[in-house]
Amino acid sequence: KNHSLWNNVDEYFEEKLLPEDKILNQILENNQAAGLPQIDVAPLQGKLLYLLTKMKSARQVLEIGTLGGYSSIWFAKGVTQNGKVVTLEANQTHAEIARKNIENAGFKQTVQVLVGNAIDTLPTLENAGESFDVIFIDADKQNNPKYLEWALRLANEGALLIADNVVRNGEVIDQKSEDERIQGLREFMNMLENEERIESTAIQTVSSKGYDGFVIGIVK
Numbered sequence: 001k002n003h004s005l006w007n008n009v010d011e012y013f014e015e016k017l018l019p020e021d022k023i024l025n026q027i028l029e030n031n032q033a034a035g036l037p038q039i040d041v042a043p044l045q046g047k048l049l050y051l052l053t054k055m056k057s058a059r060q061v062l063e064i065g066t067l068g069g070y071s072s073i074w075f076a077k078g079v080t081q082n083g084k085v086v087t088l089e090a091n092q093t094h095a096e097i098a099r100k101n102i103e104n105a106g107f108k109q110t111v112q113v114l115v116g117n118a119i120d121t122l123p124t125l126e127n128a129g130e131s132f133d134v135i136f137i138d139a140d141k142q143n144n145p146k147y148l149e150w151a152l153r154l155a156n157e158g159a160l161l162i163a164d165n166v167v168r169n170g171e172v173i174d175q176k177s178e179d180e181r182i183q184g185l186r187e188f189m190n191m192l193e194n195e196e197r198i199e200s201t202a203i204q205t206v207s208s209k210g211y212d213g214f215v216i217g218i219v220k
């Protein structure tokens with residue numbers, strides 16, 4: 001019952017706040033038709049990522065976890081002129097679909113999709129001297145602790161850090177969970193507890209995607 005209410009409220013806000021965007025809608029349709037899991041951010045959350053990117057006047061965005069490029073395109077809309085989004089994806093099929101979607105949306109020059117396990121592609125960014133104003137962690141949650149370490153290495157001063165799916169229906173507080181994603185998430189939270197370089201908060205969300213949440217922080 002709650003879920004259908006959350007859905008209806010999302011639809012209402014979408015109607016009020018999200019002007020019809022044929023390209024973004026088409027991407028969600030393409031992803032579904034291609035059989036991708038429907039785990040992209042919800043539309044209103046995509047707009048939140050876009051707004052945060054604009055508020056930050058971000059020039060360089062790093063995304064870990066591309067899927068079909070839905071959130072990558074929201075970031076691409078939010079970066080400053082000549083800004084850039086680098087997005088990391090391990091699954092070759094996901095990456096190919098994302099590249100097509102990104103090209104169709106007109107952001108081929110803005111978004112670079114790097115294929116490979118992020119654990120292997122992140123060091124190449126450091127070697128290339130890249131650094132970022134916004135870092136979005138949204139891949140395999142068991143690796144969140146490693147992604148946080150990388151975020152600290154690749155962040156510009158004052159960079160915004162965002163991590164998705166930190167609530168997972170409340171499972172985050174299950175310390176005995178045998179799900180390695182939950183353990184990864186909990187280790188990530190332990191790191192934030194002790195990490196002096198990051199000031200952060202967490203927000204629980206309900207939406208068309210269910211009950212979940214984000215961590216949002218600033219890297220000193």
Ligand code: SAM
Binds near residue numbers: 118140143
């Ligand atoms: N950010 C996307 C959006 O909102 O549209 C959703 C990303 S989806 C939740 C997670 C993606 O991370 C999947 O496409 C998955 O293949 C990818 N992934 C999982 N493990 C990965 C890894 N080790 N390195 C890079 N990508 C990975």
